[in-house]
Ligand SMILES: [Ca+2]
Ligand SMILES: [Ca+2]
């Protein structure tokens with residue numbers, strides 16, 4: 475705008491005005507203000523005025539008002555006070571009305587709504603009329619001294635900037651471990667079609683610097699490059715600018731604890747009696763101190779605490795257990811970060827695949843003299859199982875010679891297993907010190923040790939009634 479020209483135009487048109495009721499500050503126009511140009515006829519009783527907004531915009535309708543008012547000192551009248559009125563805009567007649575201006579209760583008003591298009595240029599709007607003279611009202615004889623003009627200049631501005639419309643997106647709730655895969659779906663648009671740029675902040679801290687809003691209006695914040703968010707609630711701000719104004723919207727991001735992870739390694743088969751290592755890795759996305767417990771059912775086998783770095787697998791302190799019974803066991807590892815806990819199961823089979831060792835020794839290997847008496851013989855089994863668990867001993871005896879007959883001709887028992895002391899590992903026998911004349915008798919003592927796994931080991935030893943041993 476050329477403000478100097480504007481001022482000249484306005485003053486020329488107002489030369490015959492008695493007063494201007496308001497003047498716009500064109501250097502800093504208030505969009506809500508108006509200004510008014512006015513002319514009062516020589517009688518002093520009749521005022522013509524034109525009022526328009528101080529600031530109008532290209533493409534946006536505005537209204538200006540032509541008005542005639544008669545002094546309140548005058549009686550109400552519908553008398554015509556002027557004729558041939560028109561509205562002229564930059565020399566172009568917008569409204570022409572050749573009829574009279576008749577008052578209604580000392581007042582006449584006509585409002586005109588118009589819209590400017592194209593380049594913003596100054597417009598001088600004129601209210602042209604022929605005042606009919608007289609005092610309060612014309613005196614009956616028309617008096618047309620001149621055409622008086624009341625005019626003012628309006629100063630159209632380019633269309634006002636439409637601020638960007640910004641949407642930071644719906645609130646987000648995530649577990650801390652999901653941060654790397656989470657994107658906040660912000661968006662922005664501008665009714666003027668201007669290029670937009672955006673950034674994300676938490677408070678005053680910039681999470682992501684300015685970058686263009688893409689053609690679809692997406693203004694996302696990928697959380698993967700953002701440093702790990704603390705647990706709790708965060709308010710993120712999306713700022714968008716079209717180069718004129720910055721518009722912001724916020725979104726609440728709630729970060730919840732991520733449960734710890736337990737990964738036991740100890741599954742497998744172990745020999746009965748063997749110490750069983752309990753090994754596992756644990757991890758927690760949030761880091762901190764974890765408590766752990768190894769359980770079988772409700773029975774705690776081992777427990778403790780371990781400090782883990784965020785997101786890093788950490789081996790639990792080595793634990794060993796022993797004394798698990800033969801068979802299948804389902805152990806549970808429970809890990810807690812104090813908020814949430816996780817568990818994992820591991821299957822362990824305790825087996826016994828190794829047969830006992832056995833080295834029986836008899837208290838006598840030779841029975842002499844062949845007196846025909848039953849001689850007590852003790853066998854120490856020397857049986858042992860690698861599991862450390864007791865074994866079960868059995869024993870049997872056989873011989874290579876027929877039994878002696880008693881006086882009634884019935885065969886007599888040649889041996890007997892009197893008893894087995896399982897705890898002591900001893901077998902008590904009786905063997906008859908007897909043999910057919912000229913023969914040798916051999917007793918075979920068979921000893922078997924069976925472990926809890928059902929594995930058995932057999933050993934034999936012999937006791938002999940010799941042929942010709944002499945005292
Ligand atoms: Ca804009
Ligand atoms: Ca955690």
Ligand SMILES: [Ca+2]
Nearest residue numbers: 826828859925
């Ligand atoms: Ca065994």
